[in-house]
Amino acid sequence: MSAAASGTSKAAHGDVAAxxxxxxxxxxxxxxxxxxxxxxxxxxxxxVGLVRAYLARGSYHGLYYSIEKPLKFFxxxxxxxxxxxxxxxVPSSVVLTGFQVMSRVFLTxxxxxxxxxxxxxDSVLLFVTAWTVTEIIRYSFYTFSLLxxxxxxIKWARYTFFIVLYPMGVTGELxxxxxxxxxxxxxxxYSVTLPNKYNFSFDYYTFLIxxxxxxxxxxPQLYFHMIRQRKKVLGHIEDYGKxx
Amino acid sequence: DKHLRAQSxxxxxxxxxxxxxxxxxxxxxxxxxxxxxxxxxxxxxxxxGEIKSMFHKSHPQWYPARQSIRLDPKGKSLKxxxxxxxxxxxxxxxxxxxxxxxxxxxxTVFLTEYxxxxxxxxxxxxxxxxxxxPKYDFTTSKHWVVHLACMCHSFHYVKRLLETLFVHxxxxxxxxxxxxxxxxxxxxxxxxxxxxxxxxxxxxxxxxGEQQIRIxxxxxxxxxxxxxxxxxxxxxxxxPGSKTRKIPYPTKNPFxxxxxxxxxxxxTYELGSWLGFTLMTQCLPVAxxxxxxxxxxxxxxxxxxxxxxxxFRDYPPLxxxxxxxxx
Numbered sequence: 001m002s003a004a005a006s007g008t009s010k011a012a013h014g015d016v017a018a019x020x021x022x023x024x025x026x027x028x029x030x031x032x033x034x035x036x037x038x039x040x041x042x043x044x045x046x047x048v049g050l051v052r053a054y055l056a057r058g059s060y061h062g063l064y065y066s067i068e069k070p071l072k073f074f075x076x077x078x079x080x081x082x083x084x085x086x087x088x089x090v091p092s093s094v095v096l097t098g099f100q101v102m103s104r105v106f107l108t109x110x111x112x113x114x115x116x117x118x119x120x121x122d123s124v125l126l127f128v129t130a131w132t133v134t135e136i137i138r139y140s141f142y143t144f145s146l147l148x149x150x151x152x153x154i155k156w157a158r159y160t161f162f163i164v165l166y167p168m169g170v171t172g173e174l175x176x177x178x179x180x181x182x183x184x185x186x187x188x189x190y191s192v193t194l195p196n197k198y199n200f201s202f203d204y205y206t207f208l209i210x211x212x213x214x215x216x217x218x219x220p221q222l223y224f225h226m227i228r229q230r231k232k233v234l235g236h237i238e239d240y241g242k243x244x
Numbered sequence: 245d246k247h248l249r250a251q252s253x254x255x256x257x258x259x260x261x262x263x264x265x266x267x268x269x270x271x272x273x274x275x276x277x278x279x280x281x282x283x284x285x286x287x288x289x290x291x292x293g294e295i296k297s298m299f300h301k302s303h304p305q306w307y308p309a310r311q312s313i314r315l316d317p318k319g320k321s322l323k324x325x326x327x328x329x330x331x332x333x334x335x336x337x338x339x340x341x342x343x344x345x346x347x348x349x350x351x352t353v354f355l356t357e358y359x360x361x362x363x364x365x366x367x368x369x370x371x372x373x374x375x376x377x378p379k380y381d382f383t384t385s386k387h388w389v390v391h392l393a394c395m396c397h398s399f400h401y402v403k404r405l406l407e408t409l410f411v412h413x414x415x416x417x418x419x420x421x422x423x424x425x426x427x428x429x430x431x432x433x434x435x436x437x438x439x440x441x442x443x444x445x446x447x448x449x450x451x452x453g454e455q456q457i458r459i460x461x462x463x464x465x466x467x468x469x470x471x472x473x474x475x476x477x478x479x480x481x482x483x484p485g486s487k488t489r490k491i492p493y494p495t496k497n498p499f500x501x502x503x504x505x506x507x508x509x510x511x512t513y514e515l516g517s518w519l520g521f522t523l524m525t526q527c528l529p530v531a532x533x534x535x536x537x538x539x540x541x542x543x544x545x546x547x548x549x550x551x552x553x554x555x556f557r558d559y560p561p562l563x564x565x566x567x568x569x570x571x
Binding site: 194 | 444448529
């Protein structure tokens with residue numbers, strides 16, 4: 001949703017002085033290119049891992065285990081993107097990026113990792129697939145944008161695939177959280193009850209339900225924002241490389 | 245003939261003692277640049293406030309408080325006190341208008357946001373039905389610190405309400421309407437969250453008992469008096485009905501001596517009060533409320549400190565925004 005700066009030529013021509021509004025300097029650009037290449041590669045590894053596991057087992061079931069570690073690694077690594085915004089080398093809102101990344105990290109660790117029983121659910125495969133395809137496209141989009149050679153195909157893919165992948169991912173996420181609920185309630189996972197000396201309580205089960213409810217106002221907003229972006233970006237084919 | 249000439253001389257002489265150049269004012273929409281209003285024969289010493297009233301007549305939906313009038317579409321808002329002829333405009337002045345949205349008075353917002361916590365906390369204190377298990381309805385806590393906490397919390401908000409009505413002198417009349425929803429959610433929400441635990445039947449009193457509670461109460465009262473002293477000192481800086489800004493200095497009241505080290509000691513004392521209340525109740529939600537409030541007050545203090553520095557050349561250099569020497 002938020003491209004790493006430069007469609008402008010300044011950074012690409014090795015302009016060392018980091019201009020305030022026009023994207024990162026040369027060093028920052030080099031770092032971002034490396035970051036985005038590494039992330040693209042990482043998610044490709046996950047994609048390949050999924051395909052190989054499917055071919056080996058012959059079923060869609062339980063593929064999570066074959067990519068568990070790279071998924072955790074690369075999804076958690078995305079936290080760096082919040083830093084990029086905070087430092088200013090990427091012109092996106094810290095809050096928005098933070099929110100998006102943390103929601104992914106939450107699902108990866110606080111739900112899928114923490115509630116072992118949901119790991120064999122097919123809903124996990126649903127959102128992992130959606131994330132994998134999305135991220136491969138997104139990170140290669142950023143890589144090419146930074147290098148100022150963005151193939152129209154990648155731009156098109158980035159602003160088109162989400163139409164299916166977004167709802168697919170959301171469905172997988174919601175189903176997974178829903179599947180986790182009975183186990184969380186039974187074990188009291190991450191929950192604190194009274195009495196205690198801090199006079200505090202937290203019910204993770206209720207919290208997860210509230211999270212699910214929050215998808216209702218949030219998802220449409222994000223989805224239609226992307227649709228609007230799509231009209232803006234793909235609507236003008238002459239505006240090469242110009243990104244929000 | 246002579247008679248007629250004398251008459252014609254007299255008439256214009258009455259109207260204009262010396263040649264007065266009337267201004268023409270046109271008001272354009274800052275975004276669309278549409279001409280919204282044209283005022284002719286505007287007195288050169290007319291204020292922006294008066295122009296706003298005139299604009300309001302032709303556009304009754306935009307009362308003066310929600311008008312932002314600027315010289316430049318993206319520039320700063322002009323003040324109501326600014327005089328037309330002292331502005332960098334020609335005899336035909338062009339202003340840009342932005343709608344600030346529905347406005348609500350500061351007094352209204354303060355009264356609403358402070359009455360909420362006062363009432364809500366008491367609902368939990370008296371254990372009104374549907375909050376705790378029914379067997380506890382309308383019972384009272386067996387811990388005396390819970391009664392003390394209720395008194396302190398209530399005192400705090402009553403003090404705030406009275407200060408809003410009788411002490412504070414506001415420089416802005418209004419704020420955007422949506423702020424009242426935001427602010428009330430914050431104050432009312434946190435009040436409910438804190439009150440729920442402090443007045444809970446399973447509440448655990450402070451670990452160090454009476455000692456902890458006593459120290460906490462002293463801190464709380466000290467900071468309440470301090471906060472009040474600062475509010476009085478700030479009020480006395482500003483004559484009634486004025487919007488002047490002056491550098492605050494320590495007065496005879498020892499609680500104001502903190503002005504030597506801090507620009508916004510009202511926030512410093514407020515932090516202290518809530519730290520005292522946290523210690524008194526030993527309740528994590530209270531600690532969270534204190535933390536969030538501290539972050540917000542620090543942002544405000546830094547902003548105020550910066551504008552003091554910008555406005556006054558001789559601003560005391562030793563002062564920090566909110567915490568002596570630290571922040």
